[in-house]
Amino acid sequence: MIDRLDPRLVRLGLGIAAPVLAIVLAFAITSLVLIVAGDPVGEVWSTILSWPQPRNQANIINNATVLYLSGIAVAIGFRMNLFNIGVDGQYRVAAFAAAAVAGEAWLPGYLNTLLAIAAAVLVGAAWAGIAGLLRATRGVSEVIATIMLNFIATGLVAYLLRKVAVRSEGSNSLGTKQIPEGSRIPGFQIGDGAATEVYGFLFVAVLVGAGYWFLLNRTRFGFDLRATGRSNSAAVASGISVGRMTVGAMMISGGVAALVGLPILFGDAYSYGSTFQSGLGFAGIAIALLGRNHPIGIALGALLFAFLDEQSNPLQIIADVSPDIVAITQGVIVLTVVISYEVVRRYGLRLEQARVAAQLRAAAPVDPSGPTESSKEVSA
Incomplete structure (x- = not known):
């Protein structure tokens, strides 16, 4: 299954996953800060994420x-x-x-x-x-x-x-x-x-x-x-x-x-x-x-x-709530983006290794006569 995936699509998906993961982590950490400070989390995010006016x-x-x-x-x-x-x-x-x-x-x-x-x-x-x-x-x-x-x-x-x-x-x-x-x-x-x-x-x-x-x-x-x-x-x-x-x-x-x-x-x-x-x-x-x-x-x-x-x-x-909470979010994004890219990079490396291993297994010739006597002796 892995070897059938288009490497370009995999790279594109991983490239998108890293910043998305960083933003999600930043919003989660900011929400924890709001909870600890006793501020209304839902009201803060509903205000920030509301659709802006033309101005x-x-x-x-x-x-x-x-x-x-x-x-x-x-x-x-x-x-x-x-x-x-x-x-x-x-x-x-x-x-x-x-x-x-x-x-x-x-x-x-x-x-x-x-x-x-x-x-x-x-x-x-x-x-x-x-x-x-x-x-x-x-x-x-x-x-x-x-x-x-x-x-x-x-x-x-x-x-x-x-x-x-x-x-x-x-x-x-x-x-x-x-x-x-x-x-x-x-x-x-x-x-x-x-x-x-x-x-x-x-x-x-x-x-x-x-x-x-x-x-x-x-x-x-x-x-x-x-x-x-x-x-x-x-x-x-x-x-x-x-x-x-x-x-x-x-x-x-x-x-x-x-x-x-x-x-x-x-x-x-x-x-x-x-x-x-x-x-x-x-x-x-x-x-x-x-x-x-x-x-x-x-x-x-x-x-x-x-x-x-x-x-x-x-x-x-x-x-x-102080608007400085957005500065916290932006600062956390800077930190989480480094972590996210490293996590995604390692995951991408594992996918690449699994894809290469699958291709090698598929390309390896199969001996229809089964294992030879010498191979049996070696395994014994």
């Missing part, structure tokens, strides 16, 4: 767009066993650069938009390239380097913001010049009212996901990247420059990370200021893990996290 749907899609770009940026590093923890700092310096360039309006209309996006990608790639260069030349862990660069980015952007900021009249907040209306990226509505508008940058995110898949699966660079991620020694034996691949992978990851803040910049805020949304980079780590570094899986993970974030808002009013 909430737009917020979910917008938040998922940002989280998706963050997840893709992290996944590029993951495919080469590089942990780019610096997405948060990379998108900050990139968003500031894009806002500063777009605010100057050196070019008309969407040419100005393209110039600002190009500036953001270059800045983000260069900032991530610092960690890649340190790893390739000095053996410095990219985890430590990117974490430290996050703090440097925060201070650097705050310093530069004070240099170029335009203070709004009657407000204490600082911000760059407003992006001209002709350079903004318009959204589209999924319901009645402006509150249901979805970022037009959503289509750019889709193109980024398609480009990520194409780069990894249809280019020599993607093959080298995956090969290096699986075995450095094998990559070196194949003539691949591990140092060059390390710097290249980090720069591409940083270039994608540069796009994380742009949906908000060009679709909502229109300037970079002291109130610009922060903390968008770290969720990408969990989403990339949950989506197994696959563009579709990352999209589903981003939608799940965005859904949980949006649906947690009314918990305080409806169920008298």
Whole structure:
């Protein structure tokens, strides 16, 4: 029976089983936390899992767009066993650069938009390239380097913001010049009212996901990247420059990370200021893990996290429960996803061993004359 199963279907089933198991475990553990705290479990989940209104749907899609770009940026590093923890700092310096360039309006209309996006990608790639260069030349862990660069980015952007900021009249907040209306990226509505508008940058995110898949699966660079991620020694034996691949992978990851803040910049805020949304980079780590570094899986993970974030808002009013319970759920997902993947991996390995054993038994020739005299003596 096992040898008749299509290996591709088995791999697909196991790939789906791992994140589903992680989510189920996360919800079960969160329910236990609610029970211990004396909170109404049923009311909490009925509120969170209720169908969102059009306004909430737009917020979910917008938040998922940002989280998706963050997840893709992290996944590029993951495919080469590089942990780019610096997405948060990379998108900050990139968003500031894009806002500063777009605010100057050196070019008309969407040419100005393209110039600002190009500036953001270059800045983000260069900032991530610092960690890649340190790893390739000095053996410095990219985890430590990117974490430290996050703090440097925060201070650097705050310093530069004070240099170029335009203070709004009657407000204490600082911000760059407003992006001209002709350079903004318009959204589209999924319901009645402006509150249901979805970022037009959503289509750019889709193109980024398609480009990520194409780069990894249809280019020599993607093959080298995956090969290096699986075995450095094998990559070196194949003539691949591990140092060059390390710097290249980090720069591409940083270039994608540069796009994380742009949906908000060009679709909502229109300037970079002291109130610009922060903390968008770290969720990408969990989403990339949950989506197994696959563009579709990352999209589903981003939608799940965005859904949980949006649906947690009314918990305080409806169920008298802190919305921070969703943060617990998301944190538990990060832990359970690692456990689930290992359990599913071991189960898949057993299935593969059983399938190979069944095929060997089926292919073994059968002697119609039965055991020979010599075999009988040996068995005796």
